[in-house]
Amino acid sequence: MSAEFLAALRSRFPQAVDRASADHPAVNVPLAEVGAVLKFLRDEQAFDLLMDVTAIDWAEGANPRFTVVYHLLSTTRAGSYIRVAAPCGGMDEAPVAPSVTGLWPGANWHERECYDMFGIRFEGHPDLRRILMWDGYPYHPLRKEFPLAGIETALPGADVAEETGTQVVAAPMAGGPFVASSGEMNLSEAEPRAKDESWSDRVAQPGQTPLRQVKE
Amino acid sequence: MAAEHTFPDSAARLAAGAAAVPEEFQPEKMSLSMGPSHPSTHGVLRLQLEIDGETVTKADPVIGYLHRGDEKIAENMTYNQFVPYTDRLDYLAPLANNMAYAIAVERLAGVKVPPRCEAIRVITAEMARISSHLMGLGAFGLDVGAWTVLLYSLEEREKLYKLFEELTGARFTTSYTRIGGVTRDIPEGWLGRVGAFCDQFLPILEETLRLLTRNKIFMDRTVGVGVISKADALAYGLTGPNLRGSGVGLDLRKDKPYSGYENYEFDVPVGTTGDCYDRYLVRGEEMRQSVRIIRQVIARFPEGPWYATDARRIFAPPKDKVLTSMEELIQNFMIVTEGPQIPAGEVYFEAENPKGVLGFYIVSKGGGVPYRLKIRSPSFCNLSIVPKVCTGCLISDVVAVLGSLDFVMGECDR
Numbered sequence: 001m002s003a004e005f006l007a008a009l010r011s012r013f014p015q016a017v018d019r020a021s022a023d024h025p026a027v028n029v030p031l032a033e034v035g036a037v038l039k040f041l042r043d044e045q046a047f048d049l050l051m052d053v054t055a056i057d058w059a060e061g062a063n064p065r066f067t068v069v070y071h072l073l074s075t076t077r078a079g080s081y082i083r084v085a086a087p088c089g090g091m092d093e094a095p096v097a098p099s100v101t102g103l104w105p106g107a108n109w110h111e112r113e114c115y116d117m118f119g120i121r122f123e124g125h126p127d128l129r130r131i132l133m134w135d136g137y138p139y140h141p142l143r144k145e146f147p148l149a150g151i152e153t154a155l156p157g158a159d160v161a162e163e164t165g166t167q168v169v170a171a172p173m174a175g176g177p178f179v180a181s182s183g184e185m186n187l188s189e190a191e192p193r194a195k196d197e198s199w200s201d202r203v204a205q206p207g208q209t210p211l212r213q214v215k216e
Numbered sequence: 217m218a219a220e221h222t223f224p225d226s227a228a229r230l231a232a233g234a235a236a237v238p239e240e241f242q243p244e245k246m247s248l249s250m251g252p253s254h255p256s257t258h259g260v261l262r263l264q265l266e267i268d269g270e271t272v273t274k275a276d277p278v279i280g281y282l283h284r285g286d287e288k289i290a291e292n293m294t295y296n297q298f299v300p301y302t303d304r305l306d307y308l309a310p311l312a313n314n315m316a317y318a319i320a321v322e323r324l325a326g327v328k329v330p331p332r333c334e335a336i337r338v339i340t341a342e343m344a345r346i347s348s349h350l351m352g353l354g355a356f357g358l359d360v361g362a363w364t365v366l367l368y369s370l371e372e373r374e375k376l377y378k379l380f381e382e383l384t385g386a387r388f389t390t391s392y393t394r395i396g397g398v399t400r401d402i403p404e405g406w407l408g409r410v411g412a413f414c415d416q417f418l419p420i421l422e423e424t425l426r427l428l429t430r431n432k433i434f435m436d437r438t439v440g441v442g443v444i445s446k447a448d449a450l451a452y453g454l455t456g457p458n459l460r461g462s463g464v465g466l467d468l469r470k471d472k473p474y475s476g477y478e479n480y481e482f483d484v485p486v487g488t489t490g491d492c493y494d495r496y497l498v499r500g501e502e503m504r505q506s507v508r509i510i511r512q513v514i515a516r517f518p519e520g521p522w523y524a525t526d527a528r529r530i531f532a533p534p535k536d537k538v539l540t541s542m543e544e545l546i547q548n549f550m551i552v553t554e555g556p557q558i559p560a561g562e563v564y565f566e567a568e569n570p571k572g573v574l575g576f577y578i579v580s581k582g583g584g585v586p587y588r589l590k591i592r593s594p595s596f597c598n599l600s601i602v603p604k605v606c607t608g609c610l611i612s613d614v615v616a617v618l619g620s621l622d623f624v625m626g627e628c629d630r
Contacts, residue, residue, distance in 0.1 A: 020561065020562075021561070021562060021563075022323065022324055022326075022561040022562065022563045023323055023563050023564065023565070024564060026562075048450050049450055049453060049455075049466075050453055051453060051566065051573065051575060051592060052564070052575055052577060052590065052592040054577060054590040054592075056579055056587075056588050057588070069577070071564050071575070071577070071592075073466075073566075075450070075464055075466045075471075078470075078471040078472065079468065079471040079472030081472075081564065083562075083564060104451055104452075104453065105451050105452055105604070106451055106452035106453035106454075106597060106600055106601075108600060109596065109597070109599075109600040113596075117287075130280075131279060131280060132279065132280035132283040132629060132630075133280060133283070134280070141285060141288055142287060142288055146288070148288060148289070148292050
């Protein structure tokens, strides 16, 4: 079953090459072909649902740095998926990809999310704004160089920020997610909770008498 | 004289084009911010509406108020550590999310879980579906002015939460699955209590649905309101009851069975017109079908191990072994500190959740931490059709449309 549409796809688009995949059929296509390939799959191979548009950041220095990934599902040919991936064009700092909002209006929000999280500009998108972060947020948080704890930035509302002089403060890492690979770092560094004793009644909190006196 | 005093109503004016109206009658459009803290927006959704009288001329959903960066967090922790974060996606059906995530990682690892584990997962997912639909139904009724439904449905949901608590230790944030299995086997007598719940639930469900199905006020508020055509539903990537309400019979439990769903008989309800009423009917019927599935699972509940016993680098050994045997102690230590060892590759798995299709796209470079984890959340896609559906509606219809789409912002914003 899966071989049929893959063969049809390859005969129409000889540039499409197989992509390693543990589950569904997957192809790599050049960026310029993305629109045509997806249109072909939708109109002639009955992949009528665009399930997902996303991107992968292969970290600074990789070439190509970003890959956009599309997942299509066919509602008529039960449970048939295909994954289409394309390397992003443009420089590291300003990657570009073609928009497929013309084929599926539902791609609108997916592409906005990709732009928000990775900074990939989708050419031909009708309204490419941030979607999860606020307008004017200066970073793209899912890029690999963005730290997990976040970066201090100005408050979203400029008028409020001016009045109050406050900032958006990055989340403290204490008690946050940690990963320790053996040999990479020591465990008490990776797990900040080990050193944080603010919860303990052994340590007097500011403005509060200790609940229990401990004889040292 | 008559012509002078006839004010075309706003809907007709919208249809005819505002330019046809004399300038002195040109209305000023008003901007209305609905939410992020509004009883009908079910969480922290904000709708930036542009209204002309009572008619909505433009609707722009503003999302992200509940954005926690789950995908970024996932890249920085081991596979099992991420399970609690999946609870908080669709927090009305955490067991279904747990299952979808676990299966996605297991597909990547090539782990096959035993039939008993699959059956436990199916039964919990269907119970989660009932509890989620009960809440969706109650809240939808509340939105369009039917108080009583919520009282009935919350009582039933509470009974389910008691069963969840008995099984997982928590009512809401269950964190029940682990990669390669579940946290613990079912308690003794639990299946009997689930069966007893089903027996008493069906008559109450009929009674609850009877409060709405032929209710004049409810029908006036929902029939023919917020119609989503088949083509639109597909174009916007709608899934779950919202897609089936529009007449597309896509249900991944049937079309791409996982976790042994192919062994159970059930029907997939499909709507005809795609209005709010159809979406309500589909949810009602899905609850009956879920009860049907649960009864079949109970009737032939498999014996045997409840986790993948051969996946020694993925599933932690039983605690009594860890405390008594060196080999198992080391195995447990490695899985806890370095995470389950998953080979390099990429996988995309979708499960039919109560709200729609929940997908996990995982890219691994090997080891215990995903390189990239993308969550395809049904509420996010279902909400993207709001600008299209709500334009031209009355403000009161917007409330009905939002209620019928049954979204959860925890999942939409991630």
